[in-house]
Amino acid sequence: MNYKKLLSLATITLVLFSGCRPGGAEYISDLDVVGTAYTKEIDFSTRKTYAMWDSIVQITSDQPEPGEDRQFVSQTYASIVTSEIDRQMKALGWTKVDRNQNPDAYIQNASMQNTYVYYYYSYYYYGYYYPYSGWYYPGYYPPTYSSTTTGTLLMMLIDAKTESTSPNGTQPVLWVGVINGLMEGSTSSFTSRVSSNVGQAFKQSPILKR
């Protein structure tokens, strides 16, 4: 190999090396996010007891009409979430009471799923040059699609002490925690992610500490 070829090869290698796309998420859990927000208008320190529904409402695009039954997520999944919330609330100094024991706040949870479909189609790829179906112009690729399903858990701490001023009787939300991630992975890793993300929601909310 002569000198010029060697230099050219070295330069091309540098170009290829520099063109490598840097990394990104490697594991499903890398895509999990936990968001929290609280209201600044209400004094949290006067709230010490809470009650919670054992079930988790499933929010779907087909919401039930008044009088129809609501959909709920499986009780197994709901128990994982509610027991972790109980554990976190206890650690923060809250006391769980029954709903008829006049709690300072209620916790209500809801869940929803979204599916995103990614579709790529190039105009230049089309087998209309019969009979050369499958022909495509270099640089343009066959149509492809992929889909991703994400799950969201919504945790709401609803104030029970403030007199409702809303015409339909709704109560103000003191704190909200939102967890979002991919609905993938084994059952054990999924439940582990749910638990740790619920824990993170409370960890990043020092305002809830009693």
Add this chain to the structure above:
Amino acid sequence: MKKIIYTLAAISLLAMAKPAKAQDREKIFNMYYSMGLGTGDLGDYISKFSWRGFGMEWKTDVMDNVSMGFGAEWNVFYEDMGYGTYTRDNIALSGVQYRYANMFPMTARFNYFKDNAAGMRFFGGAGIGTTYMIHDLDMNIYRWNRDTWQFLIAPEVGVSYDISADNTLMLSVKYNLNFKTKEVPSQSYLAFNIGFGFR
């Protein structure tokens, strides 16, 4: 103010030089590997050293000690921020952030240079032009994207060494000083270049 200083420096260098004879003019095409380190706002966004980059330039001697030309680069900055909590006022968001910055500086360049008998050429100068930049921030399945152009002045010092009659080895350090726009603060960085020149 900085723009004026750099412009005056360029004029001074040109004034110091004598025109080169046409037959003595060296024309060279450099291709080089470029590494980067963000400073200021870019350094705050991505503090990690960038090992990804590539550049090329064409230069010709226009006077005894002055060369002019143009060139373009591509530097890719990336940082895995790890799991973190980002708080603003009463809102907190936790997750893993992946930050990317693709920088494409394009400049017209001039250099003042000194050759020695050992085949080395020391040069210093500056480029003036623009940088197109794309910033991406990935979190969850979402990507926040921002792209803009910024005015660029790029002072540079370096050395090239003749490894054959037609080829040189070049090393240089360049500061890509990108000026802020209304929306985006200055996105500047140091570039460390190593490559080959082809006459």
